[in-house]
Amino acid sequence: MNQEAILSEEFEISGGDFVNGGRASCLIKNILKEIGIDAEILRRVAIAAYEAEMNVVMYARRGIMKLVLTPKRIIIKVEDEGPGIHDIELAMQPGYSTATPEMREMGFGAGMGLPNIKKNSDKFNIESTVGKGTNLEIIINLNNKNV
Amino acid sequence: MSESIIYHSIKVNDQKCIGCVVCMKACPTKAIRIKERKARVNAERCIDCGECYRVCPYDAVTPLTTKTSDINLFKIKVALPSPVLYSQFGGEIMPDEILNALQEIGFDYVYDEALICEMASVAIEEYLERNKSPRPIISSTCPVVVRLIQRLFPSLVSLIIRMEPPREIAAKNLRKEISKEKQIPEDEIGIFHITPCPAKMVSINRPETMEKSNLDGAISIREIYNQIMQKLRKRERKFLLQTQSQISGIGIGWAISGGEIRGIKQDASVSVSGVYDTIKILNEVESGKIKNIEYLECLICPDGCIGGPLTVENRFLAKTHILKLIRKFGERNRIDINYVKQLYEKNFFSFERDIQPKPFSPLDMDKSEAIKKLRKKERILKNLPGINCGVCGAPDCESFAEDLVRGEQNLTIGKCVFLGE
Ligand SMILES: Nc1ncnc2c1ncn2[C@@H]1O[C@H](COP(=O)(O)OP(=O)(O)O)[C@@H](O)[C@H]1O
Ligand code: SF4
Ligand SMILES: [Mg+2]
Numbered sequence: 056m057n058q059e060a061i062l063s064e065e066f067e068i069s070g071g072d073f074v075n076g077g078r079a080s081c082l083i084k085n086i087l088k089e090i091g092i093d094a095e096i097l098r099r100v101a102i103a104a105y106e107a108e109m110n111v112v113m114y115a116r117r118g119i120m121k122l123v124l125t126p127k128r129i130i131i132k133v134e135d136e137g138p139g140i141h142d143i144e145l146a147m148q149p150g151y152s153t154a155t156p157e158m159r160e161m162g163f164g165a166g167m168g169l170p171n172i173k174k175n176s177d178k179f180n181i182e183s184t185v186g187k188g189t190n191l192e193i194i195i196n197l198n199n200k201n202v
Numbered sequence: 203m204s205e206s207i208i209y210h211s212i213k214v215n216d217q218k219c220i221g222c223v224v225c226m227k228a229c230p231t232k233a234i235r236i237k238e239r240k241a242r243v244n245a246e247r248c249i250d251c252g253e254c255y256r257v258c259p260y261d262a263v264t265p266l267t268t269k270t271s272d273i274n275l276f277k278i279k280v281a282l283p284s285p286v287l288y289s290q291f292g293g294e295i296m297p298d299e300i301l302n303a304l305q306e307i308g309f310d311y312v313y314d315e316a317l318i319c320e321m322a323s324v325a326i327e328e329y330l331e332r333n334k335s336p337r338p339i340i341s342s343t344c345p346v347v348v349r350l351i352q353r354l355f356p357s358l359v360s361l362i363i364r365m366e367p368p369r370e371i372a373a374k375n376l377r378k379e380i381s382k383e384k385q386i387p388e389d390e391i392g393i394f395h396i397t398p399c400p401a402k403m404v405s406i407n408r409p410e411t412m413e414k415s416n417l418d419g420a421i422s423i424r425e426i427y428n429q430i431m432q433k434l435r436k437r438e439r440k441f442l443l444q445t446q447s448q449i450s451g452i453g454i455g456w457a458i459s460g461g462e463i464r465g466i467k468q469d470a471s472v473s474v475s476g477v478y479d480t481i482k483i484l485n486e487v488e489s490g491k492i493k494n495i496e497y498l499e500c501l502i503c504p505d506g507c508i509g510g511p512l513t514v515e516n517r518f519l520a521k522t523h524i525l526k527l528i529r530k531f532g533e534r535n536r537i538d539i540n541y542v543k544q545l546y547e548k549n550f551f552s553f554e555r556d557i558q559p560k561p562f563s564p565l566d567m568d569k570s571e572a573i574k575k576l577r578k579k580e581r582i583l584k585n586l587p588g589i590n591c592g593v594c595g596a597p598d599c600e601s602f603a604e605d606l607v608r609g610e611q612n613l614t615i616g617k618c619v620f621l622g623e
């Protein structure tokens with residue numbers, strides 16, 4: 056686990072900013088394309104990072120998204136300052152959402168974000184403190200071709 | 203990947219090219235550089251969209267479409283015009299007159315592609331119903347979009363519908379039928395697409411999804427235009443084509459953006475046209491931002507194929523003509539849906555082989571080296587003036603920095619007019 060990072064980058068995410076929401080994950084995607092990450096892995100990273108970013112935009116005040124690349128894996132960490140999640144198990148249920156009607160109008164709030172992040176990661180950790188914030192760690196292994 | 207073996211449908215004429223920056227600036231994939239006062243196209247980055255051809259002020263970009271005289275290499279000559287052709291001669295001339303004119307030019311058979319477009323619409327619906335694969339399914343009609351996905355969005359290749367576009371389906375069918383009817387070998391029949399689109403030459407000469415294309419060439423609408431005009435002027439109306447009663451309004455609609463999805467009953471389908479909007483939506487699909495869409499039609503040209511680089515008529519007028527024809531020929535189905543379903547069952551529409559991702563080369567094959575180069579590129583970029591003038595021969599400062607870290611031959615930072623001597 057304590058492998059040396061060969062790349063690490065940080066991006067800020069502002070809560071409530073739907074105009075720029077999705078930017079951080081897009082920048083991460085472009086970096087990974089430039090260094091030639093395999094297409095299938097790239098897609099998993101792109102989806103997981105986008106969902107995590109949009110959760111910060113939708114529910115939290117602010118957050119940062121970190122990209123760490125080691126020779127064997129891609130790690131995305133998202134740490135936010137926000138309301139936190141009362142019941143993580145419930146939040147992880149497909150279809151569970153507290154999105155407002157307005158967010159639903161915009162096509163968010165299907166309650167599939169967290170389940171999709173989990174589905175696309177090889178390892179997924181979520182920790183949350185109510186009233187403080189939520190931390191996600193998404194790990195996606197690179198296959199042998201990429202080492 | 204050796205550049206010389208990547209086939210392209212356009213060529214820069216060095217006699218005419220003076221090395222201005224117009225095409226380089228217009229290229230959506232930043233494939234063009236100016237070297238020694240000539241435009242040079244990077245074969246790996248070029249997707250054959252034709253933007254350079256559209257914008258060149260010196261007429262120095264040549265599309266490599268089939269010469270009309272080449273049809274004589276075949277015993278039986280068949281024309282398969284894109285429905286776009288019907289929009290090119292004003293709003294009064296009807297498709298059958300245009301098909302007639304083609305016959306007078308020297309084609310033994312002239313076949314209306316629109317009918318097959320309508321069949322394809324039914325087949326797409328069938329595909330959507332049967333395949334529960336991830337959404338959205340993306341159209342395979344525009345060869346430039348297919349190449350764009352292979353290059354820029356390799357992870358989306360598996361979303362492309364595994365079905366040949368109408369031109370290939372039509373040609374396949376025709377070759378069989380004519381060969382049987384005339385009792386001649388299939389290879390003595392030459393089938394030519396009459397096309398608004400140079401990229402068709404790539405899908406014909408280097409097909410991605412089959413051994414050999416069913417088409418033998420693609421003739422530019424611009425090239426054959428005057429000949430058709432002459433025949434139309436003579437108005438030797440023969441009314442010998444049975445196709446008039448068969449022309450499909452649904453099929454003609456494929457000439458414009460939204461035509462492909464008009465023919466299918468899925469509400470959750472979306473049409474996009476133009477290169478930048480296509481790149482934008484594919485980016486959103488890649489992030490999983492686009493949800494609840496079943497089918498995505500993307501056409502690289504503005505407003506769809508009527509905005510193709512090899513058209514003659516103003517595309518806004520052309521669009522009006524197409525809409526008029528759609529009204530005239532109706533939204534009524536001209537084809538037997540059960541017959542299409544039978545064909546579908548026999549894999550008549552299917553790809554022979556899957557499309558492969560072909561991503562752009564990374565900064566370096568080795569990840570750690572690539573990251574070092576990425577850093578170096580960022581450092582160089584910080585030192586460049588950032589005004590993107592193009593005088594260095596690259597379309598913008600970022601591309602210049604990238605060329606430097608990729609180790610382009612004879613390229614130094616001194617090429618920047620602001621940092622140079
Ligand atoms: N970063 C976060 N901060 C606070 N609550 C969150 C956060 N991420 C997710 N949640 C909660 O978990 C629920 C489920 O999230 P998710 O699966 O992404 O679905 P959706 O975003 O569509 O509601 C959200 O509705 C919200 O209540
Ligand atoms: S939109 Fe039509 S004319 Fe334009 S490149 Fe695509 S297929 Fe060719
Ligand atoms: Mg969510």
